[in-house]
Amino acid sequence: MKFxxxxxxxxxxxxxxxxxxxxxxxxxxxFLVSSPGDGRNVQILDFGxxxxxxxxASILKERKIISSAGLFIIYARLSGxxxxxxxxxxxxNDAMTPIEILRRMVAGEVYEMRFAVPEGYSxxxxxxxxxxxxxxxxxxxxxxxxxxxxxxxxGIAGKSAEGxxxxxTYDITPDMTAADLxxxxxxxxxxxxxxxxxxxxQGTHLSKREIITLASMVEKEAVRPEExxxxxxxFLNRLQRRMPLQSDPTAVYGVxxxxxxxxxxxxxxxxxxxxxxxxxxxxxxxxNPGRAAIGAVLKPAATRYLYFVAKKDGSHFFSTTxxxxxxxxxxxxx
Numbered sequence: 001m002k003f004x005x006x007x008x009x010x011x012x013x014x015x016x017x018x019x020x021x022x023x024x025x026x027x028x029x030x031f032l033v034s035s036p037g038d039g040r041n042v043q044i045l046d047f048g049x050x051x052x053x054x055x056x057a058s059i060l061k062e063r064k065i066i067s068s069a070g071l072f073i074i075y076a077r078l079s080g081x082x083x084x085x086x087x088x089x090x091x092x093n094d095a096m097t098p099i100e101i102l103r104r105m106v107a108g109e110v111y112e113m114r115f116a117v118p119e120g121y122s123x124x125x126x127x128x129x130x131x132x133x134x135x136x137x138x139x140x141x142x143x144x145x146x147x148x149x150x151x152x153x154x155g156i157a158g159k160s161a162e163g164x165x166x167x168x169t170y171d172i173t174p175d176m177t178a179a180d181l182x183x184x185x186x187x188x189x190x191x192x193x194x195x196x197x198x199x200x201x202q203g204t205h206l207s208k209r210e211i212i213t214l215a216s217m218v219e220k221e222a223v224r225p226e227e228x229x230x231x232x233x234x235f236l237n238r239l240q241r242r243m244p245l246q247s248d249p250t251a252v253y254g255v256x257x258x259x260x261x262x263x264x265x266x267x268x269x270x271x272x273x274x275x276x277x278x279x280x281x282x283x284x285x286x287x288n289p290g291r292a293a294i295g296a297v298l299k300p301a302a303t304r305y306l307y308f309v310a311k312k313d314g315s316h317f318f319s320t321t322x323x324x325x326x327x328x329x330x331x332x333x334x
Contacts, residue, residue: 031071036064037094044111044174049087060101065092072098081106089174112171117185119167119290120219123160125257126288136178144178154186163212163285164189192291200298213281214297215289220249220258223314228296230318233303243306245275253286260310309333 043063047056053076057069066072076082081102088110092101113135117126123145131138144150145161156164161182166189172181193208201211214235222228238245249258251266253273267274273282307325308316311332319325 028071028074031068032075032099033097034067035095035097036067039093039095041065041094042091043093044089044091046089046175047085047087047105051087053082053085060092065094065096066098066101072102075099076102086110110173112173114169115172116169117165117167117288119293120216120287121167122253122257122287123162123165124254126165130181135172136181141178141181144182147179150179150182154183156186158209158284160284161186163209163216163288165288166192167288167290193294196291197294197298200295204298206297209284210281211294211297212289213285215293216285216287217245217247217249217282218296219289219293220287221247221308221316222293222296223260223310225292227316228293229299229301230303230305231308231316232296232300234305234308234318236297236300237304237306239280241306242279244279245281247275250275250282250286253282 041064043065045056045059045063054069054073057066057072057076060066060072061069073082075098076085079102085102085105086108088108090101090104090109091111092104113133115130115133115135117129121129123142127136127138127141127145130136130141145165146159151158151161154161154164165182165185168188170181170184170188176184197211201208204211206214214232217235218228218232221231235245235247246267248262248267251262251269251271251274252258254271255266255269267276270277272278273284273286275282303318304320305318307319307322307328309319309325309328309332310316317328317332319328
């Protein structure tokens with residue numbers, strides 16, 4: 001017995017077949033290459049570990065980044081990319097096509113803010129930079145730099161992370177906290193120090209903290225890179241002779257950034273860091289030195305210099321006697 005659908009029943013099926021074969025592919029193709037906006041709607045969205053792609057597609061639709069969550073999932077499955085997407089934060093906008101969005105997620109092009117720590121900057125200067133970039137609140141970052149539990153976790157014996165925030169460029173993600181950033185910076189310092197300097201340090205009478213403290217002073221004093229080993233030799237020679245270090249940057253640490261000159265008020269201001277008033281090294285670093293400054297302390301120039309004075313061009317005149325130094329002061333600091 002042959003079964004035939006009535007003509008009225010055949011019409012919807014025929015329409016559905018035509019839609020499936022002709023209209024849907026056209027709509028699907030248009031969806032893949034078009035975007036719902038002009039790019040002014042920018043969103044940073046978290047595709048967390050364990051989150052389903054279907055849920056993320058729904059968020060994209062809710063935020064008006066794509067026009068259809070269902071078509072996005074169909075495309076991901078047909079292309080075989082649904083199992084290859086990577087977790088993380090993604091910056092997307094409504095001018096991006098679904099093809100571009102999925103490509104970024106498969107490639108793992110997560111959203112990160114790049115932040116560079118200049119050599120020699122103190123924790124206060126780093127905090128100002130972070131606040132200026134609107135990455136972290138200044139006081140929040142400084143509080144984490146001085147957090148007792150965090151310092152113990154990181155193996156830092158001092159009162160702050162000063163000296164151990166390694167100067168380089170860092171990628172900051174939206175889910176990162178100020179404490180996470182401090183951990184990242186100190187972790188980078190530990191890696192560089194262990195690799196490049198731990199062996200050299202064993203041949204000195206200086207502790208790790210003393211090395212970094214000296215390096216932070218060298219970093220602040222040196223304008224010309226080639227003078228770092230010479231400046232390091234002056235400080236080491238003075239320490240050996242139990243002479244005050246009289247380093248200008250130490251006199252203003254915690255008060256203002258060192259800009260190359262100090263006043264009489266600065267060098268007479270009571271401070272545990274002011275090497276015009278204390279003997280020996282400050283209680284800790286006055287900034288975060290880079291690789292070259294640390295290397296200069298561990299491989300100083302072989303000199304008998306005990307003094308140096310800045311010249312107009314940023315270089316220094318080095319002296320072995322006080323008379324020679326006083327003449328240089330009169331010459332270069334008129």
